[in-house]
Amino acid sequence: MHAWPASEVPALPGKGRDLRIHDTATGGRITLDPGPVARIYVCGITPYDATHMGHAATYNAFDLVQRVWLDTKRQVHYVQNVTDVDDPLLERAVRDGEDWTELAERETTLFREDMTALRMLPPKHYIGAVEAIPGIVPLVERLRDAGAAYELDGDVYFSVESDPHFGEVSGLDAEAMRLLSAERGGDPERPGKKNPLDPMLWMAAREGEPSWDGGTLGRGRPGWHIECVAIALDHLGMSFDVQGGGSDLAFPHHEMGASHAQVLTGEHPFARAYVHAGMVALGGEKMSKSKGNLVFVSALRRDDVDPAAIRLSLLAHHYRSDWEWTDQVLADAVERLARWRAAVSRPDGHSAEALVEEVREALADDLDAPAALAAVDRWAARQNAEGGTDEGAPGVVSRTVDALLGVAL
Structure with missing residues (x-):
C-alpha cells in the first residue's frame, strides 16, 4: 500500500532541541534521545469514514514529532497501518450495500488526499492489515505454541497473564480495563475465556465475512492488536522510540499490543514512550463515527477552506488536551493565517533569529504548539505595526512556520 507525497521540509539555521514529551506509561515527561534514526509507529484509520477532525488532530500531533526530530538533523523512520478489514468496516459496507474492499479503498484514498492537503509528512511504510496477514499468522502460531494463547470455539485468544508487564502502559485497574474492553471492541463477557480481558488474536471464519488462510490456525482474519504488532516488529523492531495514537488507544489497543510483542520477543518495552493525543468534541460530545457527530477535512476543503487554516485550528490546541470544534475555532485560524501572511509578505522585517529559537523551545516542551503560535503572533503583530529593516x-x-509547524505561508 502506498502513502501520500511528502511536502518539502525547509532546512533551518542551527539545530533543534531534543523532545521532552509526556509518556502515558510513566505518567510524566521524558526526554526522547533517539539514535541517528528516530523510530515511530502511529496507529492508522479504519477506512470507513475518513478524515474527521479527531483524526486530523492526532496525525497533526505526530507530524510535529517528526518535524522536531528532523530539525535535530535526525532521520525519521515512520510507520503507519490501515485497518482495512475489521468489524466496523464490514458493518458499514453491509449497511450501505457496498463491497467492503471498495469502501476501504475509497476512504483510504480520501485520507491520503486530506493528509496531502494538510501537509502531513507521510510514513515510510504504510501497511494495510490485509497485506500484513502473511506476517501475522506465524506470530499467532508462536504465541499459541508457547502457551501464551489458546483456542476457543476456533478463535484464538491471547492470555494477558502471560505477560508480567501487562497493565504498565495504561496503568488502569482490572475493573477499569474490563469496562473499556467492552466499550472498545473487546468481549469480556464471552464464556470460556481464561481472563475476561484476553483479546482475540485470530477470528475463525464467519459465514458471509472475508477470511484468509491461517495455516494451522484455520481460515479466518486477524485481531486488531496483533495487526499493529506484526507491522511494527517487521519494520521497526522492539523498543522503538514512540508508539502514538489517540488517547482512546492507550487501552486496550496499546496495552495489548505491548504485551503481544513482549511475550513474542522476551524483551521489554515494546516502545520507549507511549504518546496519546486528546479527543476532539462537537456539540459537547467526542467526535465519533458511531455517533455521527463529525466534521470532515474533505468537507471543509470542498467549502474552499484553506488547508493551512485547518492546520492552524489544530495547532491552536495542545495535542494532549480535549477540545471542541466550533465555527469560531476555524474563524480564529483563518484570521491568524491572514495576519501571518500579511506579515511575511513585506520585503523586510524585524529579525527572526529569536523567533526560530522560541518556536523550537515551545515544540521541544511536550509539543506546545499554542506557545509556538503565540510567538509567531507576537512577531507578526510587531511586523504589521512597525515593519523592520532585516531583508x-x-x-x-x-x-520556520513551514518546517516546524507544517503551515505554508
Missing part, C-alpha cells in the same frame, strides 16, 4: 526576516519566518 531576510520574512523568509526566515516563512521557512
Whole structure:
C-alpha cells in the first residue's frame, strides 16, 4: 500500500532541541534521545469514514514529532497501518450495500488526499492489515505454541497473564480495563475465556465475512492488536522510540499490543514512550463515527477552506488536551493565517533569529504548539505595526512556520 507525497521540509539555521514529551506509561515527561534514526509507529484509520477532525488532530500531533526530530538533523523512520478489514468496516459496507474492499479503498484514498492537503509528512511504510496477514499468522502460531494463547470455539485468544508487564502502559485497574474492553471492541463477557480481558488474536471464519488462510490456525482474519504488532516488529523492531495514537488507544489497543510483542520477543518495552493525543468534541460530545457527530477535512476543503487554516485550528490546541470544534475555532485560524501572511509578505522585517529559537523551545516542551503560535503572533503583530529593516526576516519566518509547524505561508 502506498502513502501520500511528502511536502518539502525547509532546512533551518542551527539545530533543534531534543523532545521532552509526556509518556502515558510513566505518567510524566521524558526526554526522547533517539539514535541517528528516530523510530515511530502511529496507529492508522479504519477506512470507513475518513478524515474527521479527531483524526486530523492526532496525525497533526505526530507530524510535529517528526518535524522536531528532523530539525535535530535526525532521520525519521515512520510507520503507519490501515485497518482495512475489521468489524466496523464490514458493518458499514453491509449497511450501505457496498463491497467492503471498495469502501476501504475509497476512504483510504480520501485520507491520503486530506493528509496531502494538510501537509502531513507521510510514513515510510504504510501497511494495510490485509497485506500484513502473511506476517501475522506465524506470530499467532508462536504465541499459541508457547502457551501464551489458546483456542476457543476456533478463535484464538491471547492470555494477558502471560505477560508480567501487562497493565504498565495504561496503568488502569482490572475493573477499569474490563469496562473499556467492552466499550472498545473487546468481549469480556464471552464464556470460556481464561481472563475476561484476553483479546482475540485470530477470528475463525464467519459465514458471509472475508477470511484468509491461517495455516494451522484455520481460515479466518486477524485481531486488531496483533495487526499493529506484526507491522511494527517487521519494520521497526522492539523498543522503538514512540508508539502514538489517540488517547482512546492507550487501552486496550496499546496495552495489548505491548504485551503481544513482549511475550513474542522476551524483551521489554515494546516502545520507549507511549504518546496519546486528546479527543476532539462537537456539540459537547467526542467526535465519533458511531455517533455521527463529525466534521470532515474533505468537507471543509470542498467549502474552499484553506488547508493551512485547518492546520492552524489544530495547532491552536495542545495535542494532549480535549477540545471542541466550533465555527469560531476555524474563524480564529483563518484570521491568524491572514495576519501571518500579511506579515511575511513585506520585503523586510524585524529579525527572526529569536523567533526560530522560541518556536523550537515551545515544540521541544511536550509539543506546545499554542506557545509556538503565540510567538509567531507576537512577531507578526510587531511586523504589521512597525515593519523592520532585516531583508531576510520574512523568509526566515516563512521557512520556520513551514518546517516546524507544517503551515505554508
